[in-house]
Amino acid sequence: MTPDASIVRTPPWRDFAWRHPEWWALAVSAVCWIFILLSNQPSGGEHAHHAHGAASVSLRSAAAHWAAMVAAMMFPFLAGHLRSVAARSLWGRRHWAMALFLISYTALWMPFGLAIAPAQQAWPGVPWIPACLLVAAIWQLTPWKRAALVACHRTAPLAPIGLRADLDCLRYGGSVFVNCWLSCWALMLVCAVTHRWIAAMPVLTLLSWVEKAGPVDRRRQVSAALFVAAIAAAAYTR
Numbered sequence: 618m619t620p621d622a623s624i625v626r627t628p629p630w631r632d633f634a635w636r637h638p639e640w641w642a643l644a645v646s647a648v649c650w651i652f653i654l655l656s657n658q659p660s661g662g663e664h665a666h667h668a669h670g671a672a673s674v675s676l677r678s679a680a681a682h683w684a685a686m687v688a689a690m691m692f693p694f695l696a697g698h699l700r701s702v703a704a705r706s707l708w709g710r711r712h713w714a715m716a717l718f719l720i721s722y723t724a725l726w727m728p729f730g731l732a733i734a735p736a737q738q739a740w741p742g743v744p745w746i747p748a749c750l751l752v753a754a755i756w757q758l759t760p761w762k763r764a765a766l767v768a769c770h771r772t773a774p775l776a777p778i779g780l781r782a783d784l785d786c787l788r789y790g791g792s793v794f795v796n797c798w799l800s801c802w803a804l805m806l807v808c809a810v811t812h813r814w815i816a817a818m819p820v821l822t823l824l825s826w827v828e829k830a831g832p833v834d835r836r837r838q839v840s841a842a843l844f845v846a847a848i849a850a851a852a853y854t855r
Contacts, residue, residue, distance in 0.1 A: 653686060680727065707778055721794070722793060755840075
């Protein structure tokens, strides 16, 4: 027997899946990006003139589009939290734990996104895109934004098994959402009002990456970029 004959070699894909249990969440994000970029469907607010029966279909379409937007943009930022959930869960339930975390996180984003279209209908004269870009630019410079950005990296202990473990995962997803919402609500508001401008989503996602992944505080640079975008949008929609 050769010296290494007893070594069990795992396939590369399995080794990758063990080291990166969040892989399927990133795959969901990629699928949602494809769905959004290919569909480019208007939100429920643009179908308000349809009959009541069509309105429910439109609401479901808007909900699906917003959920896809949240998954596409936000799931990659949650990779560290998902690895933390997997590491704190028993091996046989780590994917279930991550799913509960994502369900809680995504569900809490839904009311925010679904409230945008009715607001646009109620105040059609508001220059929504320039106004939201300006609000996002100002929010970047506030101390609350900085505090929320730092708090986004917090973790939480999880019970190993049973109903308590499930509730801990749901609670952890909710706590991450709170800090994430405080940090990103203004950028997500811009995404919601520019749903027809599909190119805005990758740009805003890139700004978020620059802000979160940079070695130094990039909030001022992101704010400046949003100010320029607000001026350009105001000139374009005039």
